[in-house]
Amino acid sequence: MLFFPxxxxxxxxxxxFSAYKLMTTAKEEEKIDQAFIxxxxxxxxxxxEKEKERRMKQSPGNHEEQRETSAENNHSIA
Known part of the structure; x- marks a missing residue:
């Protein structure tokens, strides 16, 4: 049974043991990263959402004009 020292x-x-600790640490780090993301x-x-609300309060009637101008300025080749 004792073939090696x-x-x-x-x-x-x-x-x-090192491989086991590496895997458990990687899983913990992935959970922490996911929570941060x-x-x-x-x-x-x-x-x-705050920016959208601010824009809605700033100019509620200009949305149709903005859509028309953005459609006119949207010059794509595709």
Missing amino acids: WWVYLCIVGII EKEGRVYIERM
């Missing part, structure tokens, strides 16, 4: 088995156990996305959406 004891330190070889210790190295193998260390490699397996969701938080930043919510902040961005809130900012967009």
Whole structure:
């Protein structure tokens, strides 16, 4: 049963333990990253909604004129 010296088995156990810790740490980091991305996305959406409300309050009757001018200025080849 003892084909290799004891330190070889210790190295193998260390490699397996390191791989396990790497996988668990990667999963935890992915969860943290996802939470950060969701938080930043919510902040961005809130900012967009506030800007939309500000524009609606600023000029409620000019939306049709803005659409017409944006359609005229939209010169795409495709």
